[in-house]
Amino acid sequence: MDYAGLDYRNIRYPVDRPLTDEERAHRYRQKATSNAPPMDFLSVISLNSSYIELVDRWYPIKGFNAWLGACIAALSTAISCVVVWAFFYAPAEPDEQWMFWVMPIVFLPITLGMVWGGWWLIRTECGRWTHYPMRLNRKSRQVHVFRQDGTVLTVPWDDLFITLGTARAPLTGTTYDLRAHVLDADGKTVRESFSLGYTFPGKAESMDKFWAFLQPYMEAPDGDERTYKHLEDGMLMPLDGRKEGWRWSIARAFAFMGHWPWMQLLFCVPFGLTAVGRMFAMATSKQPQWPADIEAANVIDPDDPYQLIWRDNGPLGWWELWYPMICTLLGVGTFVGVIVAMFLTMGD
Incomplete structure (x- = not known):
């Protein structure tokens, strides 16, 4: 899988370097809208009129490294x-x-x-944090990023240099994310980087769709209402005030193949093991907690009409949970059966 930028020693993206020509050519400007259809790619933890909270780029594929x-x-x-x-x-x-x-x-x-x-x-996944959230406040126009070491980066939204990020991995080839750079005072040197959005699998155009979802929230006068309407029939990640449960670990591990049930069955072994690895990673990791000053700067109006969290999700149905659960049991059972057969053969 693609784990670019993640390491238990807190290795990051390349920094202290100049922007590349490719990054400049594929820049997403804060005031520029996109004509692509908006998609959130199961990236949202919570939404309200003050801020939107997002998962990190490694959350969708969590569990693979563990198993x-x-x-x-x-x-x-x-x-x-x-x-x-x-x-x-x-x-x-x-x-x-x-x-x-x-x-x-x-x-x-x-x-x-x-x-x-x-x-x-x-x-890289176990004994760390369940996820590394990002909080984007449309009122204060500040972006808060929970780093891998537990510290928090706060940077103005308007100061970010946002571009199409790429990474390569042996199993996935080239992947894409919405990369945000914090620049030095010279406006050319990258001092820190993080990913605002990611999808696996995906194409470069996928980030156009994610930008079409995220940019209006931060820029449009009615961005909170528009984002609320987009998400009210969708699924928010069950991470607000809690750890992800085992049911969601299964559902999320198979989610990207949701439109192709035959693929879920065909690849039940690796993704069934990923679901189990995801459960273990979540169980052994800590929940991230925003510092008190960050919480104080991100107050939610009790009467806010545009609040959404995971409790507003509809129930997981047959294709979202129960069919992936069957695939998980089949995949893990097949793997264990192969291992047992190998040991018996060696014994003979």
Whole structure:
């Protein structure tokens, strides 16, 4: 999956560099509207007349690194144990003794390195934060970003340089996001970056659609009303004041294939495991909490007619929850069955 910019050591996008020509060419200007059809891509946590709160770019694909890292770490640990056992206990002919010195010297560092690699993948998602929210206030025109280390970036909306961001990953190829740069006083040097919007899978045009959703909220006089009408029949992420539950972990893991049920069944193994990894990641991570000064600067009017949170969602139906749940059980069961069959074959 595409985890650009995420690392348990808080590695970020490249900064302290000049803007590129490509970034300048694909800039989204704050006052410029889009003719694309607006789409929110399941990115909204809460909405009101004061602010809109969004999920981070890694939230939609959360869970993949957790299960993949666990498999790599478990397999590598097992191989490491076999290598150690063979060195001390496996019988060998005198002319084969050299092999038992080569195994720990050559293979053990490799397998232990893979154990560390698996743990690194697990730690990108587990034992951290459930998500990294962004809060965009249309009244104060301030953007608050919850960083990976738990600190908060606050920057004026009008000062952001917003452009089409790209990333490449072995499994996904080129992906796109709505990248926001905080520039130095010279207006050319990137000091910090974050993603306002992301979808997987998606094309460059997907960010045009997300900009057509987000820009009116911050710029149009009736932006709160327009955004409310767009979202009132949609789905908001169940993260406001709570952790994501196991049902939503399943629904969200399969959501991007919602229009293709046959794909959910065909890829039930990796995405069923992603759902389980997502549950574990959510259970072991902390809920982000905005500092008191940020909450004080983002007050909601009790009589605000344009408030929406996850409690306003409709119920998850057959295709949103129950069918993905069946695919999850089938996928996890298939994976476990294959592993058991492999061990039985090795025993024979």
